Amino acid sequence: MDINKATKSFGALSQETRLETFRMLVRAGTKGMAAGEISRALNIPHNTMSSHLSVLVNAGLAESQREGRSIRYSIDFDGTHSLLTFLVEDCCQGRPEDCTPLLDSVLPGCCDPSELEETRSDAFSLSEGKHEKVSTSGRRA
Secondary structure: OOHHHHHHHHHHHOOHHHHHHHHHHHHHHHHOEEHHHHHHHHOOOHHHHHHHHHHHHHOOOEEEEEEOOEEEEEEOHHHHHHHHHHHHOOHHHHOHHHHHHHHHHHOOOOOOHHHHHHHHHHHOOHHHHOEEEEOOOOOEO
């Protein structure tokens, strides 16, 4: 990740509602949450929440997927991993492996990458096309 992309990601997280939404999506894991569900949980109007979710998607921190008339959002594990890697890539005088104990204490046993890849590929093959990735505007990608 370059510094411009990292700045965009940090900018997305620098607003309280978006940070709360991002953390909620992290807790939801690979299943994610429907946009309306997020809006109700945070007591944010749907159109306002839609704008916040678009910012997170455009920053590479969330993904969207259409399910019938609803859009489900989940964490973009690749984008989030890239941002975390960017934060620690120069750790300990250029030896990021020295930061492993720190990361392990913060993220103990979190998110086996092989499980994430399986879940992500399964999500797009469910129900013979009823689930499809959508663009940030809600249109089919």
